[in-house]
Amino acid sequence: MKKIAFIIPPAVELLDLAGPMQVFSEASFYGFEVQLEFYSIQPDTASSVGLPFGKLQPYSKAALQAGDFIIIPGVRFESLKVLISWEKAFFHWLRDTAQRGINICSICNAAFFLGEAGLLNNRECTTHWRRVDALQKQYPKARVLNDVLFVKTDSIYTSAGISAGIDLALSILEELTDPLFVNKVARGLVVYYRRSHQHTQQNIYLDYRNHINxxxxxxxxxxxxxxxxxxxxxxxxxxxxxxxxxxxxxxxxxxxxxxxxxxxxxxxxxxxxxxxxxxxxxxxxxxxxxxxxxxxxxxxxxxxx
Incomplete structure (x- = not known):
């Protein structure tokens, strides 16, 4: 069974978290075997709008194996600089985790966390369109792409902002299942299934489905x-x-x-x-x-x- 661990930072953007989470929850409803787990970077975590979370295990407690996934949602941008300054241990842990064959995924500006961990060096990546230039400037070894929904390079996944996390999650789900199953999940969520130019060609089971009739x-x-x-x-x-x-x-x-x-x-x-x-x-x-x-x-x- 695949394990997907969501690492929730302080001031998390709720849709960055809820969108991908709901994709895998819906997939589970249709029979996909997946284990969702939730961890925090800091204790007493609350969202960007102040919604508090219950007690979560620290990220260091995540027991992950090669082939599992970590998904890190984005945060209120004003909090990003502080987190990058304070959470050096987290970035070391991310780097070590990636070296063990675990897939690392960022939503929106969580790409800065991956950059700080050195995971974007010499890799194509993306982030929210407002932060593309800042990401490239801060991590010059990264190859930051604009106008794409998500990018996969090796075992590192990055997505654009907010709802693009849903597209990334659907793409990951297709890797683990098949296009017809993903179409069923997307329809259950009442979303269009879109892809970036980095992804595979459209499939007949997904073509002609961008409607809600x-x-x-x-x-x-x-x-x-x-x-x-x-x-x-x-x-x-x-x-x-x-x-x-x-x-x-x-x-x-x-x-x-x-x-x-x-x-x-x-x-x-x-x-x-x-x-x-x-x-x-x-x-x-x-x-x-x-x-x-x-x-x-x-x-x-x-x-x-």
Whole structure:
């Protein structure tokens, strides 16, 4: 089971903490096995707006193994300079932890903590757009990027400010699961699943999902799960209690493509995945993906190569 330890600094920004935390909590609801733990840098920690936290174990008590994650949310910027001056032991601990193969993640201006620990040297990274220049100036060996949501370099992850921590957490979750599962989590959180240019290419299970129309999402989910079934526009329309004409209209408005085009893309994606298994015949793959014949599948795959 993966362990994700949130290290909560004084004057923490609540959304920096709550956003990523909720991603993994939602993933747990859908069956992902993860253990969330919470530690503090200083005793008697309170948020940037004064909300106090209960008694937390100090960060030094975190029992982490290679492959686990540490996530450090950002803080009120006025507190950052003081923390950097006082918490030298914490930065030594961060550096030692990274050397043990544990993934270190910063949200917003917590990138300064990573910089102080020497973890940004010769690495691409990012932070809140207001602090990009300051981060680069303070840690000149870092390669600070602007206009990206998050960056992964080796086992070091950094994100832009506030809600970008959700995007980073979803990206980490995809590394640990798969795109279809992450789409389910993102929908549960009612957020769009966005990616930076540092991340992998979009996947059909995530493409055309940047909308909040529940009927269209329901149809998309059904298509993913029922590719081998007999599908018709009338059947899909009945599924969401609307007319075929209205479903075609709202699907195109929400996704930008027709239901037929979306279905074809899904079938091609699944066929390419199944082709990686040498035990599957072309006849089996065609049937499993809903193609009329192996010849049709071969023709379509050839046209997409």
């Amino acid at each position: 529940p009927k269209v999402h329901q149809v998309q989910d059904y298509l993913v799960e029922q590719l081998a079934s007999e599908l018709s526009l009338e059947k899909l329309a009945n599924l969401v209690n609307t007319s075929p004409r209205n479903l075609s209209r709202i699907f195109k408005e929400a996704t930008g493509i027709t239901i037929g085009d979306y279905l074809t893309k899904l079938r091609i994606e699944k066929a390419k995945t199944l082709k990686n298994n040498p035990d599957y015949t072309i006849e089996y793959i065609a049937a499993a993906c809903g193609f009329k014949s192996p010849r049709q599948l071969q023709r379509i795959l050839k046209s997409t190569d």
